[in-house]
Amino acid sequence: MAQYTADPENRLTRDIHYPPHAEPIYFSQTHVTERVQEVQVILDAIKRYEHAVNEKLSTLKADISQRLWIEKAFVIPAHENLQQSLRVVQALGERIEKLCEDFSQLPVK
Structure with missing residues (x-):
């Protein structure tokens, strides 16, 4: 069987x-506008979180130095973790901005 199927002459092709x-x-203009507004809500939440981070x-060092039960050395890993969170949030914000831009360019009737 394998020999038969391996032979190109035994294949019917057109x-x-x-x-x-x-x-x-x-899409209707209403559909496009509503999608852009929904994405804008997500983008606003991301911007608020980015601002909070x-x-x-900016206050991390002072916050940790005021706490007696937190080691002063905790500032470094906490700062690195917040920096990483900030990078992730900024990348997500860029993706959502692109999504908002793309939704606004959908073809409209």
């Missing part, structure tokens, strides 16, 4: 060209 059947999709970064 070179047929079909026209594309894809049609453009258009920046505030915590």
